[in-house]
Amino acid sequence: MTECDDVLSQLLLGRALDADAAAHVSACPHCTAEQGRVRRVAALLASDDVPPVPPALSARVLRLAAPLLARQARRAAWWTLARALAAALVPLPLILFLDFHLVRTAYGVLNVLLPGAVSFYVAFNYAATLALLLALTYGMIPIVAERQMRLRREECRA
Amino acid sequence: MATDEDLMTAVASGDGRALAELCGRYERGLHRFIFRHTGGRDVDDLYQETWLRVVRAARRFDRRRRFSTWLFQIAVNLCRDWHRRPPPEPVDPASFEDSRAGPSGTADASLDARRLLAALPEAQRSVVILRYYHDLGEDEVAEIVGCPKGTVKSRLHHAMARLARLARQ
Ligand SMILES: [Zn+2]
Numbered sequence: 001m002t003e004c005d006d007v008l009s010q011l012l013l014g015r016a017l018d019a020d021a022a023a024h025v026s027a028c029p030h031c032t033a034e035q036g037r038v039r040r041v042a043a044l045l046a047s048d049d050v051p052p053v054p055p056a057l058s059a060r061v062l063r064l065a066a067p068l069l070a071r072q073a074r075r076a077a078w079w080t081l082a083r084a085l086a087a088a089l090v091p092l093p094l095i096l097f098l099d100f101h102l103v104r105t106a107y108g109v110l111n112v113l114l115p116g117a118v119s120f121y122v123a124f125n126y127a128a129t130l131a132l133l134l135a136l137t138y139g140m141i142p143i144v145a146e147r148q149m150r151l152r153r154e155e156c157r158a
Numbered sequence: 159m160a161t162d163e164d165l166m167t168a169v170a171s172g173d174g175r176a177l178a179e180l181c182g183r184y185e186r187g188l189h190r191f192i193f194r195h196t197g198g199r200d201v202d203d204l205y206q207e208t209w210l211r212v213v214r215a216a217r218r219f220d221r222r223r224r225f226s227t228w229l230f231q232i233a234v235n236l237c238r239d240w241h242r243r244p245p246p247e248p249v250d251p252a253s254f255e256d257s258r259a260g261p262s263g264t265a266d267a268s269l270d271a272r273r274l275l276a277a278l279p280e281a282q283r284s285v286v287i288l289r290y291y292h293d294l295g296e297d298e299v300a301e302i303v304g305c306p307k308g309t310v311k312s313r314l315h316h317a318m319a320r321l322a323r324l325a326r327q
Contacts, residue, residue, distance in 0.1 A: 005315040012318050013290055037322040041274065044325070045290055048271030053189045057202055058181045061209045065177055068213045073172025075217075149171065156168035157160050157176050 011038045084145040103127045162225035170216035195237040208233045230302045241280045282317035
């Protein structure tokens with residue numbers, strides 16, 4: 001019976017029968033009797049008329065999806081930023097440690113060569129410049145993260 | 159051209175244009191699937207809900223899977239729930255006999271694809287639509303309807319036997 005079912009399924013799905021299957025149909029009384037009906041069912045299934053998609057349907061879907069997408073976008077942006085910040089914070093202690101030692105060493109050397117007040121003034125400016133650079137670097141992180149996310153999105157669509 | 163899976167990654171990050179592109183690719187196939195499954199009832203609502211589920215679950219989509227399989231899986235589940243919702247409409251084979259026995263109507267006039275599909279239980283209907291109209295392989299249909307490949311085979315056999323009975327002269 002399984003072989004009969006397989007052969008008749010092939011007929012139902014409109015597939016061409018191979019030589020073995022065709023030989024089975026002509027030798028098997030059950031398949032011989034059924035094949036006409038199965039072909040008729042296949043023809044009836046093929047004759048279905050499905051109306052076209054209403055033109056406004058996809059626009060409606062996109063309109064309804066807009067708030068969900070906005071939420072996804074906010075969540076994705078937050079995650080990208082959180083990951084970028086987390087990655088950036090890893091080397092921060094080392095950077096602070098090196099900067100501190102650089103400033104201290106510079107102050108020590110300057111103190112030998114220059115009057116105390118001048119050495120302090122130069123070292124303070126040096127420290128302030130380093131702090132400003134660090135602030136600028138970390139301030140850029142959200143901007144870079146946002147840009148990276150936009151680029152990735154465009155890459156996905158391309 | 160971006161793959162469906164790439165577009166899904168973009169949808170997961172809230173990209174509306176990627177969703178529009180996916181909708182365009184599957185609009186016709188998905189709409190037809192739902193239409194055949196429900197016999198034309200609540201098609202637009204189910205179509206819409208399928209896409210909204212796609213968006214809601216976009217972050218959980220596994221990129222290693224085929225998007226089309228996942229999409230139809232969602233549609234099959236929604237159609238399944240839909241069939242459970244209202245009083246079911248199993249078409250009694252006897253009603254076919256009655257309508258065919260009418261004085262003027264020929265058998266072919268009363269039997270059409272929609273009525274044939276409506277005569278099948280929901281599980282068999284999904285298999286017939288996916289195998290016959292969408293030309294999907296047994297493996298993919300098995301994944302979509304969530305059953306072993308052997309069950310897909312036997313559902314198709316049972317459906318065929320039932321349909322052939324209905325078509326019996
Ligand atoms: Zn046989």
